[in-house]
Structures are given as C-alpha cells and as structure tokens.
Amino acid sequence: MDQGAASARAQAWRAVAATLGACLVVTLVGWAALIGPSQVFTGPGPTPSQETTTTSEAPIDEVEEKDRDDVAAREYGPTTTVVANLVGGAIQVLTLAGMLLVAYLAVRRGLTAWRLRRRYDAPVDADFETLEGGAPERVRQAIADDTDEQLRLLLDGEPRNAIVACWHRFELQAVDAGLPRHPWETSSEFALRMLERAEVDSTAVASLLELYREARFSEHALDEAHRERAATALRAIQGQVQVRQRTVGREESTPPRGRR
Amino acid sequence: MTTSDDTTTLTHAEAAAIAQEVLEQVGRAVVGKQKPLGLVLAAILAKGHVLIEDFPGLGKTLAARTFAQALGLDFSRAQFTPDLLPADLTGSYIYDQRVSEFSFRRGPLFAGLLLADEINRTPPKTQAALLEAMQEGQVTVEGETHPLPVPFHVLATANPVEYEGTYPLPEAQLDRFLLRVGFGYPTTDEEYAVVARRLERQREEVSVEAVTDAAGVRALQAAVERIKVDESVGRYCVALAEATRDHQDVLIGASPRGSLGLVLAARGWALVRGRDYVIPEDVKAVAGAVLAHRITVKPELWMTKASGSRVVEAVLASVPAPGALEHR
Numbered sequence A: 001m002d003q004g005a006a007s008a009r010a011q012a013w014r015a016v017a018a019t020l021g022a023c024l025v026v027t028l029v030g031w032a033a034l035i036g037p038s039q040v041f042t043g044p045g046p047t048p049s050q051e052t053t054t055t056s057e058a059p060i061d062e063v064e065e066k067d068r069d070d071v072a073a074r075e076y077g078p079t080t081t082v083v084a085n086l087v088g089g090a091i092q093v094l095t096l097a098g099m100l101l102v103a104y105l106a107v108r109r110g111l112t113a114w115r116l117r118r119r120y121d122a123p124v125d126a127d128f129e130t131l132e133g134g135a136p137e138r139v140r141q142a143i144a145d146d147t148d149e150q151l152r153l154l155l156d157g158e159p160r161n162a163i164v165a166c167w168h169r170f171e172l173q174a175v176d177a178g179l180p181r182h183p184w185e186t187s188s189e190f191a192l193r194m195l196e197r198a199e200v201d202s203t204a205v206a207s208l209l210e211l212y213r214e215a216r217f218s219e220h221a222l223d224e225a226h227r228e229r230a231a232t233a234l235r236a237i238q239g240q241v242q243v244r245q246r247t248v249g250r251e252e253s254t255p256p257r258g259r260r
Numbered sequence B: 001m002t003t004s005d006d007t008t009t010l011t012h013a014e015a016a017a018i019a020q021e022v023l024e025q026v027g028r029a030v031v032g033k034q035k036p037l038g039l040v041l042a043a044i045l046a047k048g049h050v051l052i053e054d055f056p057g058l059g060k061t062l063a064a065r066t067f068a069q070a071l072g073l074d075f076s077r078a079q080f081t082p083d084l085l086p087a088d089l090t091g092s093y094i095y096d097q098r099v100s101e102f103s104f105r106r107g108p109l110f111a112g113l114l115l116a117d118e119i120n121r122t123p124p125k126t127q128a129a130l131l132e133a134m135q136e137g138q139v140t141v142e143g144e145t146h147p148l149p150v151p152f153h154v155l156a157t158a159n160p161v162e163y164e165g166t167y168p169l170p171e172a173q174l175d176r177f178l179l180r181v182g183f184g185y186p187t188t189d190e191e192y193a194v195v196a197r198r199l200e201r202q203r204e205e206v207s208v209e210a211v212t213d214a215a216g217v218r219a220l221q222a223a224v225e226r227i228k229v230d231e232s233v234g235r236y237c238v239a240l241a242e243a244t245r246d247h248q249d250v251l252i253g254a255s256p257r258g259s260l261g262l263v264l265a266a267r268g269w270a271l272v273r274g275r276d277y278v279i280p281e282d283v284k285a286v287a288g289a290v291l292a293h294r295i296t297v298k299p300e301l302w303m304t305k306a307s308g309s310r311v312v313e314a315v316l317a318s319v320p321a322p323g324a325l326e327h328r
Helices: A002-042 A048-054 A062-076 A078-132 A136-145 A147-155 A159-176 A187-197 A202-217 A224-253 B012-029 B034-045 B060-071 B086-090 B124-136 B188-201 B214-225 B231-246 B256-272 B280-294 B308-316
Strands: B050-053 B075-079 B091-096 B101-106 B113-117 B138-141 B144-147 B153-158 B179-181 B250-252
Touching: A002 A078, A136 A147, A136 A159, A136 A187, A136 A224, A147 A159, A147 A224, A159 A187, A159 A202, A159 A224, A187 A202, A187 B280, A202 A224, B012 B034, B012 B060, B012 B214, B012 B256, B034 B050, B034 B060, B034 B179, B034 B214, B034 B256, B034 B280, B050 B060, B060 B075, B060 B113, B060 B153, B086 B091, B086 B124, B086 B138, B091 B138, B101 B144, B124 B138, B124 B153, B179 B280, B214 B256, B231 B250, B231 B256, B231 B280, B231 B308, B256 B280, B280 B308
Parallel strands: B050 B153, B050 B179, B075 B113, B113 B153
Antiparallel strands: B091 B101, B138 B144
16 A cells, blocks of 8 residues: 555656656757747848849859849838737747646646545555554454443343444454544444454354344344343354464463474 | 246356356357456346447447357348338238238347447437337237237447438437447457357358246346445445546536436346346446446537536446445
C-alpha cells in the first residue's frame, strides 16, 4: 500500500515536471517565432534589389531589369508594409494565445495530478491504523475478559434482543483490543474479521453468525431453542479462545529448540 | 402456459432448493463462474433483465441457453445485426391469402427467455423496440398491443472492446437492465475442465435437464416477493444509490430505479443463498452488478481508471452499513 502511494506520488511529480518542461519549450519556441519573422517583416528588407538599381557595370537584359524593378517596387510599396505588419501582428497574437492556452492546460493538469495524489494518500493511513491495533493476543484477551458479561447478556431478556446484544458485544471487545469497526463494514463482516484475527474455529462462529443475522434482519419468531444454540456456539468460541491463549502462552514461555 | 393462476405457493426452503438445483444444472454446462451465474439467476427471480458484458468465447450465450433449459422456459435467440429492424423482433402483420386478411406473425420476443446476442451491434431504432417489451411486458405493432408471455426475461450480451460499427446502449436503455455482469476468464483448472468435458461428451452441444417450468418460475418469483427487507437494509440501499450521485468522478449517478433495483436484486440473491430475509451482505454482493452500469463517469476522466465499478467500490467503502443495534 505504501509502495503504491509512493509510486502514485512519483507519478504525480513526474507529470508536473513533464508539463513544466513542455511549457518551457513552447515558451522558447514562441519567443524565437516572435523575434524571427518580425525582423524579416519590419527590417530594412533584402539588399539584392538595391544593388541592381545602383550597379551599372554589368548591363543586364532589359526585360529582366524591368522585372526586378517590379519586384522591388512591390516589396517597398506602402500596401506591402501594411500587409506585412498585419501578418506579423497576427502571428504575435496567435503565439501569445497559444502560450496562454498551454499555460492554462499545464496548470489544470497539475491540479488534477495534485488531487489524485491526495486521493491515493487517504487509504494508507487507514490501513496503517488497522495494522497497529488488534494483535491476536490483545483480541483474545479482550474476548476472555468479557466472557461473563457477554454470556449474561445472551441469557437475559427476549431471545432476539439477547442474541443481537451478544453479537454486538464482539464489537465492544474489539474496540478494547484496538480494532475498531469501519463505519462501512457490516457488523458480521467486522466480527468475522475480528474472530479470524483471534484464530477461532469457523464452525462455531458461523453458527452464532447465522443466529445473529436471523435475529437482526428476519421476522422469524425466535425462542429459547435459538438462545440455547447461540449459547452453545458462544461457549465454544470462548472455550477456544482460552485454549488458544494457553497454548500461545506456553509456546512463548518455552524457548524454541535448535537455536543457540 | 402464460396464465398466472396456476402458480403454486412455495415455502422459501423449497424455492431455495429449486434455485440451487437450477444453478447445479447450469453449472454442469458452464464451468465455474458461480457468482455471476448466481447473480443472473437472482435477477431472473427478481423479475429483471440481465446484460452480460464480456469478451467473446467466455460462455455468455451458453449460459443464457442453459438457464432457459434449466428453468424450462421457451428460448429464442435474436442475433442483433446492423440491419435488424424492430419488426424482426416484435413480429409483423402478414397477408394471409386463404382468409384474405392480415394475421400477426410473432417475432422472437414472444418467448420466456430471449437471448439478445450482441445487442450493441444494432441501431438505436431496434434497441428501442426492446424497451417497451422489457419494461411493460408487451409489444405494440401497428397500433395493436400484444402481451408477452409471463415470465419474460431478456439476457442480452455485449462485447465491451469492439467499438467499430457498434451503437452503445443509451443510458435509458441500460437502466432497464437490472444487472450487468461480466463472466471473466476462467482459471487454468476451470479452462481445462471445459476442454475435458467437451472431449468426454464427444459432441459440441450440451443439454441440461429442466428443473422447473414457466409456472414454477412464477412461483419462485412469488417466493422472492415474500422475502423480508429490514428498514435499515432498505435505507442502506437508498444511501448507496444516493452516494453515487455525490461522488466526485460522477456526472450522472444512479437513479431511484437504481436503489429499487438494489433491493430487488438483493432479495433474489438472498433466495439463491437460501434465506427469506435480506442482510446487508446481500446488498454488497449485488451492488456492483446493479449500480455500475447506471453511473456515467465525467467525460474528462476518460484517460484515468475512473469507471462505474470503481465508483461503486468507493461508495461501498464509505457509506455506513447497518449496525447491530438498530433493530426496530
């Protein structure tokens, strides 16, 4: 998860760098374009035509001379200058507009990248929190500490409410063990996750879960027989937790063999 | 066969057993894919239509035909081509020279289960001809309305990759499908099982036994109607559909028909799972298939991985689920 977030962040930065680079290149190109054509159109103009008018050493064919004069006249005529200025101005305006557009797109892309980066950050924290709390021993300890109260809730009052209250007790135990329920998790999903963490046999859990679902979501009539089944399942779960606690405790107290 | 008063009442245990038997029969022909097949059955039991969207060769058509056989429904198949006309589906009036009048010849729509193969290859005109049939259970030809048999269900298939020469279904049409499911590729072992079964069978076609018939399907659907939905679960469905509308990637979220579809499909799924009440996990199981195709993602996100399914995943991971202590 951490790696995913890091790579997402790297990707986001790479996108920002790429757009900035592209922006710089476009700016340079635009600047060159602004300098180049404007001098061509507004400068003194090409010299060869002037030479032809002043040189008398090499007599040139009459027709050709006339043509060149025409060309020169066209290049320096007032209409030509106006057109040249207009075209130059238009190019300048277009280039400026292009640069503004690129800058706008770059900023927008950057914002999107920033938004995505933040979105990938959120789950990392949540997962980190989950891994922190809820170690198996703590979960087992929380269940063991609450044994009597949970059983008392199950044997007390109307069977339907008693079964639901008993199942809800797992949630409270998990909070004690530092394993809170996500709001989007259903109670069954959460309790299953927690009991899995405590390494409890799934048969008893499935039996109790089925009774909880029936009590919570169905309109079936629930009686003492249901309560009895729930109590059997709960005692089995609690018994397994205690056994598991003892075996784990013993494993920890005896040093592993084969190691010096 | 189309009358509905022959419906017998089934207990939920009997109905669940029949549903399991149907899935078992379908599983004999289609290897693996328990979840999508269960979803398709849940949709049929919830009186809905299903769009199966996946690549060619993944068993879409086979699944549809096998469902028709196992449910004992009349099956017809319409290959949707660019030149298909509405009358090719609904049927049309043909002049009968013997009696000197026009008589109605029924099209493939008049079946218990219609397989609309490659539905996105036909122009909207013909796609729209399905709308009335799917929503109202009737077709109108030349001003005269003909009721369709009950049950009538459409299993449509579409190929999600080829866009050349296709007409993507408009949102209004997509909304008519209760579920959109994808089959996905089989695992290596499943794929070998497909090959092995074909070799063992020594012929191409595969047939399964009919578990029930049209009247039986109606009884199953009646059993689904009796399934209880706790208020907290119903509100959870509404909250999920509502949350798709507020998601940042979404242009148009799921309509109220989406929340209704969620409850109905969850009931079908609960029956398939053998319960006569809906739990929040049923809703979560069907949410992707029910909501993803009803969500239009913002067009500027086309290059990102944003999609309807991702929105549904995000919504499922944010909307508070019903807790233990909210009982009546």
